[in-house]
Amino acid sequence: MSHLLSIVLGFLTYSSNVLGSQTPLGSCTLDACLTNLPYRVVLPDSPNYALASRAYNRRLTIHPIGVVYPTTPAEVSAAVLCASSCGTPVVARSGGHSYAGYSLGGQDGSLVVDLSGLNGVVFESEGEIMHVQTGNRLGDVANALKGVGRALPHGTCPPVGLGGHAAFGGFGFASREWGLLLDRMIGAEIVLADGRVVNASLEENPDLFWAIRGSVSSFGIATSYTFVTLPEPPVTTPYSYVFAGNASSAAQCFFAFQEFSATSAPPPLGMQFSIIPDLTYELFGSYTGPKEDFEAAFLPLVRECEKTSDQHSGTHEFAQEMGWEAYLVSQAGTPPRVADCFYAKSLMTAESTPLSLSTIENFMNYLYTEGPKHGHLSWFVEVDVYGGVGSAINAVPKLDTSFTHRDRLLGFQLYASSGNLRPPFPENGYAFVDGMAEALRSGSESASFGSYANYVDPLLKEQDWKMMYYGKEIYERLTTIKAKWDPDAVFNFPQVIPPPLEAEKEGRRVVDEL
Numbered sequence: 001m002s003h004l005l006s007i008v009l010g011f012l013t014y015s016s017n018v019l020g021s022q023t024p025l026g027s028c029t030l031d032a033c034l035t036n037l038p039y040r041v042v043l044p045d046s047p048n049y050a051l052a053s054r055a056y057n058r059r060l061t062i063h064p065i066g067v068v069y070p071t072t073p074a075e076v077s078a079a080v081l082c083a084s085s086c087g088t089p090v091v092a093r094s095g096g097h098s099y100a101g102y103s104l105g106g107q108d109g110s111l112v113v114d115l116s117g118l119n120g121v122v123f124e125s126e127g128e129i130m131h132v133q134t135g136n137r138l139g140d141v142a143n144a145l146k147g148v149g150r151a152l153p154h155g156t157c158p159p160v161g162l163g164g165h166a167a168f169g170g171f172g173f174a175s176r177e178w179g180l181l182l183d184r185m186i187g188a189e190i191v192l193a194d195g196r197v198v199n200a201s202l203e204e205n206p207d208l209f210w211a212i213r214g215s216v217s218s219f220g221i222a223t224s225y226t227f228v229t230l231p232e233p234p235v236t237t238p239y240s241y242v243f244a245g246n247a248s249s250a251a252q253c254f255f256a257f258q259e260f261s262a263t264s265a266p267p268p269l270g271m272q273f274s275i276i277p278d279l280t281y282e283l284f285g286s287y288t289g290p291k292e293d294f295e296a297a298f299l300p301l302v303r304e305c306e307k308t309s310d311q312h313s314g315t316h317e318f319a320q321e322m323g324w325e326a327y328l329v330s331q332a333g334t335p336p337r338v339a340d341c342f343y344a345k346s347l348m349t350a351e352s353t354p355l356s357l358s359t360i361e362n363f364m365n366y367l368y369t370e371g372p373k374h375g376h377l378s379w380f381v382e383v384d385v386y387g388g389v390g391s392a393i394n395a396v397p398k399l400d401t402s403f404t405h406r407d408r409l410l411g412f413q414l415y416a417s418s419g420n421l422r423p424p425f426p427e428n429g430y431a432f433v434d435g436m437a438e439a440l441r442s443g444s445e446s447a448s449f450g451s452y453a454n455y456v457d458p459l460l461k462e463q464d465w466k467m468m469y470y471g472k473e474i475y476e477r478l479t480t481i482k483a484k485w486d487p488d489a490v491f492n493f494p495q496v497i498p499p500p501l502e503a504e505k506e507g508r509r510v511v512d513e514l
């Protein structure tokens with residue numbers, strides 16, 4: 001279908017709906033429709049409802065209209081049709097780790113389609129091609145890959161769900177060499193707003209496939225993703241170097257880290273700079289390859305940071321070569337965090353405008369001054385390296401997927417939890433995290449900042465999330481695709497891609513394209 005035709009069709013579908021085919025909500029019997037589904041359904045009066053509707057981020061309490069547990073794409077479709085016929089918004093839940101509770105709807109009154117019953121994995125071509133249903137978690141994916149000696153780039157926390165992780169990015173320490181998880185995706189199976197189950201790839205429904213890789217939840221429920229896997233690397237070297245010092249030594253080390261990331265770090269080197277409440281700072285990550293090669297590449301940066309750090313406080317050093325599986329286990333966290341109560345923001349810097357030393361100093365001064373005043377919070381700052389010479393993430397042309405960040409150097413995560421990871425979240429925790437972001441924004445570099453949608457931030461203002469997650473061009477293209485595949489916004493939540501209502505109503509967009 002031509003681009004223009006699809007826009008016109010989207011326009012017509014939208015108009016016909018506005019002009020009178022909308023379901024009279026009063027006559028709708030969602031509960032009856034849901035109760036008739038031949039699989040597990042949890043409604044608010046059920047004793048299981050509290051558990052079924054609990055957010056990973058306990059800061060948030062959200063009341064969905066029901067949680068359903070289909071086990072096939074056809075069963076997912078039946079649930080979507082129940083909700084769409086009643087005008088009830090639908091969201092998918094894979095691992096449930098959305099920072100903003102968006103897999104519970106992000107607000108009260110949504111239907112949650114829990115995908116944990118869709119957990120199949122099928123390999124083709126001796127493991128090179130992996131079809132994996134979206135109820136799987138990253139730990140399940142890693143286990144299945146292990147069985148065929150293959151690997152994928154992804155985050156290291158085993159309970160994180162594949163559904164969200166792969167659709168909004170999927171960053172791991174192998175990503176500078178192998179790309180994001182979404183960059184390995186070659187196909188997906190999607191349940192649409194009208195209940196159809198379709199495949200999407202570069203050949204089939206390519207606009208949908210483009211939108212899924214960066215923004216899946218606005219377009220449908222992905223029941224399966226297909227990836228091209230990589231051979232499991234023979235050895236990997238995880239590492240950690242911890243330093244103690246003050247705001248100025250942390251700024252010096254960070255400045256060297258940024259410079260090294262941009263100019264010297266080879267692609268197999270995955271890197272993170274972090275700071276925690278004891279005000280030690282750490283260079284952390286892994287190198288996909290032997291320890292000897294790792295040290296040759298990385299120790300110059302360590303020596304640079306040692307020049308300004310406090311030598312008397314017992315600098316911790318660790319680097320050890322191991323197999324891929326042992327590496328993944330070493331990163332998993334023991335035990336992995338199963339719940340949290342937190343507020344977080346994400347800021348990504350542009351390769352073309354690295355942070356100035358004065359911005360970095362402002363940021364470190366803020367942490368070293370304000371951090372100790374917030375001892376009741378458990379907080380961290382983690383800075384991942386996305387770019388630099390030879391980065392596979394940035395090698396992907398900007399418009400190939402709806403994931404927009406192909407020119408980023410660093411991704412900051414600014415994060416504070418309540419002290420015991422349980423509610424309530426202390427009220428001044430918001431200002432503390434916002435202050436971190438303001439300190440980073442103190443320089444002119446901030447005009448080019450973006451934000452990572454997998455660290456979704458429900459408090460970003462409307463104009464900000466549109467521009468920071470997507471940017472103008474990709475955002476506008478997404479709204480057009482939304483109009484075609486989900487004109488009535490059946491898939492709906494805060495920060496959803498809306499159909500281009502106003503423009504379409506006036507027919508302006510169609511005329512412009514003509």
Ligand SMILES: Cc1cc2nc3c(=O)[nH]c(=O)nc-3n(C[C@H](O)[C@H](O)[C@H](O)COP(=O)(O)OP(=O)(O)OC[C@H]3O[C@@H](n4cnc5c(N)ncnc54)[C@H](O)[C@@H]3O)c2cc1C
Binds near residue numbers: 096223
């Ligand atoms: C402890 C922890 C560690 C993390 N580590 C990393 C990391 O190393 N690297 C990184 O990149 N990110 C990391 N993240 C962020 C993580 O990638 C996101 O939170 C991700 O979106 C979670 O996916 P999920 O399926 O568990 O979440 P969910 O809450 O189930 O889903 C997230 C969003 O995607 C939608 N969605 C989920 N599945 C589907 C589907 N099949 N079809 C349509 N929409 C769907 C949901 O509706 C929701 O809007 C981490 C998060 C946590 C909590």
Ligand SMILES: *[C@@H]1O[C@H](CO)[C@@H](O)[C@H](O)[C@H]1NC(C)=O
Binds near residue numbers: 189197198199
């Ligand atoms: C989608 O692709 C799979 C194989 O990859 C196939 O089995 C299935 O029939 C396809 N579905 C549709 C609707 O074309």
Ligand SMILES: *[C@@H]1O[C@H](CO)[C@@H](O)[C@H](O)[C@H]1NC(C)=O
Binds near residue numbers: 245246247
């Ligand atoms: C940080 O520590 C160094 C070395 O100990 C010292 O020279 C410097 O004055 C300190 N800076 C601040 C801001 O405290």
